[in-house]
Amino acid sequence: MNVPVACQYRIEVSASPERIPQIRRILAAHLKYWGLDAHVMPVCSAVDELVGNVVDHVEGDKTCVVELRWTGRHLGASVSDRDRTLPRLHTSSPSRGGLSRVARLSDSWGTCATEEGKVIWFSRRVKEPQRVLSGPQVPQPPVREFKPLPLESVPAERFDAPALHVHAVR
Numbered sequence: 001m002n003v004p005v006a007c008q009y010r011i012e013v014s015a016s017p018e019r020i021p022q023i024r025r026i027l028a029a030h031l032k033y034w035g036l037d038a039h040v041m042p043v044c045s046a047v048d049e050l051v052g053n054v055v056d057h058v059e060g061d062k063t064c065v066v067e068l069r070w071t072g073r074h075l076g077a078s079v080s081d082r083d084r085t086l087p088r089l090h091t092s093s094p095s096r097g098g099l100s101r102v103a104r105l106s107d108s109w110g111t112c113a114t115e116e117g118k119v120i121w122f123s124r125r126v127k128e129p130q131r132v133l134s135g136p137q138v139p140q141p142p143v144r145e146f147k148p149l150p151l152e153s154v155p156a157e158r159f160d161a162p163a164l165h166v167h168a169v170r
Contacts, residue, residue, distance in 0.1 A: 007034050007070040015054035015062040015081070023051060023066055027077075034070055039124055042105040043068075043077055049101050050079035050120050058083040070126070078121035086111050086118055 024044045064081040089099045106122035
C-alpha cells in the first residue's frame with residue numbers, strides 16, 4: 001500500500017550525544033517550515049529519545065537514519081539503525097524515558113525488523129495542518145488582484161525557463 005507523502009525529510013547520521021541537539025534543530029526547522037509548530041516539542045523529544053537509544057544501546061556502527069513524513073493528516077517519524085536487536089518496553093513510566101516516553105508523545109508507535117537492522121517509528125495526528133499563530137488572530141484582508149509584471153522589467157538571463165511569468169501583488 002502506498003501512502004501519499006506531502007512532505008518528507010530524511011537524514012543519515014552517526015549517532016552521538018553531540019549530534020542529538022543538531023538533529024533536533026534540523027527537525028524543528030522542517031516542522032516549522034511545514035507549518036507544524038505545535039508538533040515541534042513532542043516530535044523532537046521523541047526523536048531525541050530514539051537517537052539516544054542508538055547512542056546507548058547499539059554496539060559498533062551507530063549510523064542511523066532519521067526520517068519525517070507528513071501526509072497532511074498524519075505526521076510520522078522513524079529512526080532506523082543497523083542493530084538487529086529489537087527494543088523492549090521496560091517501564092510504563094514516561095518520566096524514566098525510553099519507549100514509554102515515545103508512547104506518551106505519540107498517537108501510535110512500533111518497531112520493525114529490517115534486512116539491515118530495525119526501525120522504530122511513531123506517528124501523530126495532525127488535526128489542522130496550518131501554522132499555529134501566537135496571540136490573537138487578526139484577519140488579513142484578501143488579496144484582490146494579481147497583475148503580471150511587464151516582461152521587460154525582468155531580465156531574461158535570470159531565469160532558465162523561457163515561459164516564466166512573474167506576478168506581483170499590488
